[in-house]
Amino acid sequence: MEKVTIKDIVEKFDLEILAGEEGIHRKIPTSDISRPGIEIAGYFNFYPVKRVQLLGRTELTFLEHMDPIVKKERMDKLCTYDTPGIIITRGMEPPQELIDEAEKVGLPLLRSSLSTTRLSSSLTTYLESQMAPTTAIHGVLVDIYGVGVLITGNSGVGKSETALDLVRRGHRLVADDSVEIRQDTEGTLIGSSPELIQHLLEIRGLGIINVMTLFGAGAVRPYKRIVLCVNLELWDQKKAYDRLGLEEEKMKIIDTDITKLTVPVRPGRNLAVIIEVAAMNFRLKRLGYDAAQEFTKRLSNVIEEGDHDDFH
Structure with missing residues (x-):
């Protein structure tokens, strides 16, 4: 299976690197993508760490109204050594807490001008074709x-x-x-x-x-x-x-x-x-x-007719 790195998708989708450039060669192990809204809300029990994480308008506006201490704690949990990368969509500004935590673990924090749905769809298609057997x-x-x-x-x-x-x-x-x-x-x-x-x-x-x-x-x-x-x-x-x-x-x-x-x-x-x-x-x-089936059918008909004539 061909491995895709964060560097590949940066070049393919013309992404801007905001933080964690040292992790640019991190491998992307799966074509599945995650939008970690429920994790940002505090529920990390099933956080799919090995997926590329997409943060769109919904997630970023939710973060704006969060207490800075809680926000730092959530961003710390979001940025793991196993996560390939985080992409901010619509050209939006990420919170400083996210930039700091990404930089701390060398996790590439990237930005795209595309909408979340459009980037998610294009990125999934690209990753699936690259990871196909x-x-x-x-x-x-x-x-x-x-x-x-x-x-x-x-x-x-x-x-x-x-x-x-x-x-x-x-x-x-x-x-x-x-x-x-x-x-x-x-x-x-x-x-x-x-x-x-x-x-x-x-x-x-x-x-x-x-x-x-x-x-x-x-x-x-x-x-x-x-x-x-x-x-x-x-x-x-x-x-x-x-x-x-x-x-x-x-x-x-x-x-x-x-x-x-x-x-x-x-x-x-x-x-x-x-x-x-x-x-x-x-x-x-x-x-x-199917010509062969057609021929077999004709042959059966001829044989049946022959049998019928013999009977008479």
Whole structure:
């Protein structure tokens, strides 16, 4: 899991540092955010210390009317060594007691001009995406008719050449060779390319080509949700391949299962067309039409009619 520090959110959200700058490298262990209103009112029994704390207009105006001794005691309890940071929203002025206590424990006290709700929402989204589980898979990711297709297979089986063919047919390359995948929410896998090899394809015999320079900006995209995996493998005569498409194989990436198809490779098979059709067929299935099921139904009808004729 990628760790985010206070420094990262200071840069991302253009936050002003009011106190506790020495704690700028504190790690943020959770994407949950806390608005410690009930704690400021004196109830610290369940204070979520490990969360970023947001203080908005409500909390700050409440503090204004508090006895200075009580206020100092509450601020002392609010500023712990485990708390990543405290953010004041709407560009408001924090009480001096809070500045002093934050400085004392080296706790970053930050300020944003955004409203509390808006900052809370943007910050949660940012932290969740940064802390999402990630992995990298050897393969190629292409967007085919809006379907994110991950093409896998042993080295030299023809993944990059197939991707080049698909790009020539108007589809969009996301990543070649290494696909970085993060699981955003349960069941959503987002694939992208490592920055170093973005827009590049490695074709044996040709070397490295830049897809964006050759085919234009419409031939690439930065990331895509992965819903289908096509595994290319050299044709094995001893192996029985699924000819009807009734068996649906699954592949697990992080905690998410996606549909996996195994396509045998041999000379004369146009892999780009096969994968293109696989993507279209996958879309049709999601819309509720399954050609294999349809064929099975027709076959049953023909058999039933045959039996009926025999009976007569």
